[in-house]
Amino acid sequence: xxxxxxxxxxxxxxxxxxxxxxxxxxxxxxxxxxxxxxxxxxxxxxxxxxxxxxxxxxxxxxxxxxxxxxxxxxxxxxxxxxxxxxxxxxxxxxxxxxxxxxxxxxxxxxxxxxxxxxxxxxxxxxxxxxxxxxxxxxxxxxxxxxxxxxxxxxxxxxxxxxxxxxxxxxxxxxxxxxxxxxxxxxxxxx
Amino acid sequence: xxxxxxxxxxxxxxxxxxxxxxxxxxxxxxxxxxxxxxxxxxxxxxxxxxxxxxxxxxxxxxxxxxxxxxxxxxxxxxxxxxxxxxxxxxxxxxxxxxxxxxxxxxxxxxxxxxxxxxxxxxxxxxxxxxxxxxxxxxxxxxxxxxxxxxxxxxxxxxxxxxxxxxxxxxxxxxxxxxxxxxxxxxxxxxx
Numbered sequence: 001x002x003x004x005x006x007x008x009x010x011x012x013x014x015x016x017x018x019x020x021x022x023x024x025x026x027x028x029x030x031x032x033x034x035x036x037x038x039x040x041x042x043x044x045x046x047x048x049x050x051x052x053x054x055x056x057x058x059x060x061x062x063x064x065x066x067x068x069x070x071x072x073x074x075x076x077x078x079x080x081x082x083x084x085x086x087x088x089x090x091x092x093x094x095x096x097x098x099x100x101x102x103x104x105x106x107x108x109x110x111x112x113x114x115x116x117x118x119x120x121x122x123x124x125x126x127x128x129x130x131x132x133x134x135x136x137x138x139x140x141x142x143x144x145x146x147x148x149x150x151x152x153x154x155x156x157x158x159x160x161x162x163x164x165x166x167x168x169x170x171x172x173x174x175x176x177x178x179x180x181x182x183x184x185x186x187x188x189x190x
Numbered sequence: 191x192x193x194x195x196x197x198x199x200x201x202x203x204x205x206x207x208x209x210x211x212x213x214x215x216x217x218x219x220x221x222x223x224x225x226x227x228x229x230x231x232x233x234x235x236x237x238x239x240x241x242x243x244x245x246x247x248x249x250x251x252x253x254x255x256x257x258x259x260x261x262x263x264x265x266x267x268x269x270x271x272x273x274x275x276x277x278x279x280x281x282x283x284x285x286x287x288x289x290x291x292x293x294x295x296x297x298x299x300x301x302x303x304x305x306x307x308x309x310x311x312x313x314x315x316x317x318x319x320x321x322x323x324x325x326x327x328x329x330x331x332x333x334x335x336x337x338x339x340x341x342x343x344x345x346x347x348x349x350x351x352x353x354x355x356x357x358x359x360x361x362x363x364x365x366x367x368x369x370x371x372x373x374x375x376x377x378x379x380x381x
Binding site: 008011012015017045046047049050051052053054055056057058059061062063064067068070071072074075076 | 205208209212213216217220221222224225230234237238241242245305306307309310313324325327328329331333334335345349352356359369370
């Protein structure tokens with residue numbers, strides 16, 4: 001181990017978190033290098049000084065009974081401040097909404113026009129494209145976000161409430177009954 | 191109630207468990223928050239918000255760290271927002287740094303408490319990321335790999351920030367205090 005490597009590992013050496021071989025190499029290096037020995041010793045002293053100084057700065061501080069009461073009251077409150085949704089998630093939800101509607105309508109139209117299905121044969125032996133008595137129900141759930149801003153002490157907190165929203169569309173074909181056999185193909189209509 | 195029971199009770203919003211959590215972690219969080227934000231009043235608000243957010247996201251606690259460490263991570267995040275909001279609404283970082291008293295040659299040190307105050311003032315002059323590593327290392331007593339995991343950074347970055355922060359503190363604490371020199375602390379305590 002050289003001085004640069006020791007300098008890189010000095011914190012881990014002081015932590016006692018070096019692996020066995022690294023620790024042995026560090027100690028061997030320090031035994032022959034006064035500068036690194038001094039550097040490790042200095043870091044120990046700095047750590048002790050800073051730890052003492054920081055502890056003295058805040059020792060004796062504790063949550064007052066009033067602060068504890070405020071915390072308990074805040075925890076008991078039903079409405080809570082939630083972390084704001086990430087912008088990407090919001091964008092994704094907004095972008096997916098029209099896509100989901102369009103896809104649902106496409107599926108509904110396909111079902112009603114019978115395009116994905118084989119032509120049906122009516123009783124009487126007449127063949128034609130049947131209008132299936134299809135009712136398509138599209139249920140799309142989403143969430144209406146409401147932002148409520150309120151003062152609390154000297155801060156403004158925002159509360160986001162999510163109200164579930166359900167959109168239900170029922171699409172009926174123009175004729176709900178199969179067409180009467182007329183001897184020729186009946187085009188499907190919406 | 192041990193940690194696991196406390197975590198389970200927290201997820202169940204058990205009032206007795208919440209009270210125990212506030213009693214066991216609240217004071218320590220307040221001290222850390224005071225160092226992180228620089229004043230006790232705002233630290234109290236940050237601790238309150240930490241518990242509120244912890245309750246809201248209790249389901250995310252996986253037990254991979256202690257409850258205190260998990261709460262501290264929430265506190266750190268809130269403190270970053272706190273500093274960001276302060277910069278946005280009040281003054282920019284340069285002005286904030288100007289508020290920190292410059293090392294004065296006639297700085298009078300009466301006892302170790304003054305040295306601690308001078309150290310806290312110097313700490314307040316560091317950038318957020320550097321202040322965080324100093325507090326995690328020397329107040330929370332975390333090892334380098336724990337600091338890296340807590341902040342979501344590499345150990346190399348954690349060490350680099352720590353080296354830089356120590357050098358900055360040495361430059362910001364009045365030389366007269368002799369805090370970072372050999373037997374500096376003892377001299378201060380003797381006075």
